[in-house]
Amino acid sequence: MVIKFQKNDKPVIITGAKDMPPMGAALGSMLQNKTGSWRNVRPIIDYDKCIKCFICWKVCPEPAIKIVDELPVIDYDYCKGCLMCAEECPKDAIDFEKEGK
Amino acid sequence: MKKTMMGNYAASWGAQLARVQVIAAYPITPQTLIVEKLSDIVADGDLDAKFIKVESEHSAMAACIGASATGARAYTATSAQGLALMHEMLHWAGLARLPIVMTNVNRAMAPGWSIWADQNDSLSQRDTGWMQIYASSAQEILDSTLIAYKVSEKVLLPTLISFDAFFLSHTMEVVDMPDIELVDKYLPPYKPDYKMDVNDPRSFGALTDEQYYYEFRYKMQEAMDEAVDIIKEAGKEYEKITGRLYDLIHPYRCEDADMILVTSGTIADTTNVAVDELRAEGKKVGNLRIRVIRPYPKKEILEVVKGVKKLAVIDRNISPGYSGIFSQELKSALYNEVDIPVRSYIAGLGGRDVKIEDIKDMANDALKNDAPNDLIWKGVKL
């Protein structure tokens, strides 16, 4: 079996034990695992309600929320739609909609 | 009555039929369904038991120990890291001679994080004084639970019943549930001679100096030795009510075999099919499934293998720095008794599928090569 990983834009090809680290370490970075494809609901931040407490940033398990220009911004390449952010937002500033299809 | 169910539920219904009185468990994949179902069964009033939610597996076993010490029939289930966390308490249950029965879903130890089949979790607990059973079907999981209580309560040793993650835990198949009336006759309520009783106070687990500790170990060994025959008797008695016979070992087409494969768990069942195919090719191969590894059925194994030219062991486990554990056990049983070359294979670690073709490959390799070999990695990617 051949498993391919991207590292620094260079493909890493793993064919067996000789290519692997000695411990159960990630054979590449989780950045390559675009968990956004798992999502069936899409959280949306309403910046009018947001008070910039960054609780969502803290609780997002991926983490798919970044702080950009002092605002929480969801990276939909990685957001898996778990809605922990919406659940924990003290201002109910995060709503969600069903993904298309 | 015949029903379809997953292996995990067979464990739950086994505990229900055994009328366990205390269940203390902590959820862990792939065991979770066992405990979920039991909590349903208790909530529905189909089992009169105390269901104790605990904060860890260590506490789960501690609660079972407390319950069993007072004379209650106690049950728990776990897997992998959960079983490892219980380790200290496992020795305690063994040396306190408490007939607790526990189900363990065999899952690989982490890291790399894995939820798939591997026997290293339970085999790491080999020396804790628990009897150990490896089941190979959902039916056997249920039946073994009932037989285990019968044996445990007679010899006063706990029993660990293990089976492969997913290959059994999440596989639905046909299970014949014995009638509760028959089970009640087979497995009457537990009535211990020694128990914690406020009306008859005694102290348990007190300081034991070198004048006595040694003798407790001796008595534990005596109980293990005795257990061999008691497991056989309990199996035969169970056969009378259900028609299904369980022994410490299950030989398949071994009588006239030139070579015997030694297996356990789900690999053993697949091996039976592989043996049929090898036989059809004219190869005289048999399969010896080790169902009980503690007590170790040395005499019974020697009886089956003594005339054979070669043995090949398949281990879904490894003792790092030496070899597969079933292989070590087998070789120590042969030593001083018979001289049969053993070839030892490691297969299926971390849930890697062991297919009929894989088993036939190993068998053919063993048929071809006469030299013994302690460690052959079947299918390792180098």
Next chain:
Amino acid sequence: MIEIRMHGRGGQGAVKASFVLAEAAFQGGKYVQAFPRFGVERRGAPVEAFTRIDDKPVQIRSQIYYPDGVIVLDPTLIEVVDVTKGLKKGGWILINSNKKPDFFDFGDDYKVYTVDATEIAVQNRLGSRTAPIVNTAIVGAFAKLTGIVTIDAVFKGIDSSIPRFQEENKNAAKQAYDSIASG
């Protein structure tokens, strides 16, 4: 023994479908085994489940690599996964689709059947319009296609394995049984 592979998407009920199929065969007097592909299930990701049916207890405990038949719960999967992988020559493919079988081109090695299980499920109000539950319709179509189980066994299987909406599920199975199209 016959071995069946089910293709679906996580959350679509492929595992449940393999169990309902096994239950129907069991009610028809067979020995069965049903299990998911042992992985980590993710919503929307392609998933597989398996069913084995035999006249004697099933002893093989590895996964299925060479199925006799394949069931595709979601036709969009055909572009993403090789649903015929390992499928035995002369094997069948049952697709949940409103298209005629000859819409799908799998060459001459396989026989293709279609059934509009989604529409049948919606008509019988099984699940929701966005997430219809197609299990029982698929099993009804399977009964007709293979003849391994009778429609009565399917009904019994529904009674013993599905706690709610049994009549609706039976109707769905019957409709699929009657409407499966062969190529």
